[in-house]
Amino acid sequence: MVKERGRRLVAQNRRARHDYHIEDTFEAGLVLTGTEVKSLRAGRASLVDGYAVVIDGEAWLQGVHIPEYTQGTWTNHAPRRSRKLLLHRKEIDRIDAATRERGVTVVPLSLYFKDGRAKVEIALARGKRAYDKREAIAKREAEREAARALAARRRGRYEE
Known part of the structure; x- marks a missing residue:
């Protein structure tokens, strides 16, 4: 086995x-x-x-x-x-x-x-308190947005 x-x-x-x-x-x-x-x-x-x-x-x-x-x-x-x-x-x-x-x-x-x-x-x-959860969600969304903008910039499309 x-x-x-x-x-x-x-x-x-x-x-x-x-x-x-x-x-x-x-x-x-x-x-x-x-x-x-x-x-x-x-x-x-x-x-x-x-x-x-x-x-x-x-x-x-x-x-x-x-x-x-x-x-x-x-x-x-x-x-x-x-x-x-x-x-x-x-x-x-x-x-x-x-x-x-x-x-x-x-x-x-x-x-x-x-x-x-x-x-x-x-x-x-x-x-966690409710405001901690909202803060974590906002931070995660900001990181996603930054990664999205960085990826678009690498591809040659500039988003403002």
Whole structure:
């Protein structure tokens, strides 16, 4: 059997970078059942409502939706069950200390396979205010406009 190499993205939480200021990121392993792994290999998962918490010194991923495996039988899993995160003790302590601070949460950014093992990238995040989001959108639009003008200039068409 061929050993899987590299990183293969399963799901990404694009809204997380829009709704939060990302302060720090961690890569964590996941404790999964067989049908969850098969469902992930089929590319089915949603991180939209997901978050992580530290309970009794253990990190847990909650709210992540991994749909039931279509060929699964009575051994199928619950789609939104809590899943244990595999992190180093220092990382768990750092996450726990940060989440005790007001306004800081832990959100999943992406779910992927790395060398055949399921991993999730989680981030310490602070919620953005509405004006922060508008500011980010305005900045992105300005960068696009500048790139568009630069490309037009390179092609020989000057736009004023």
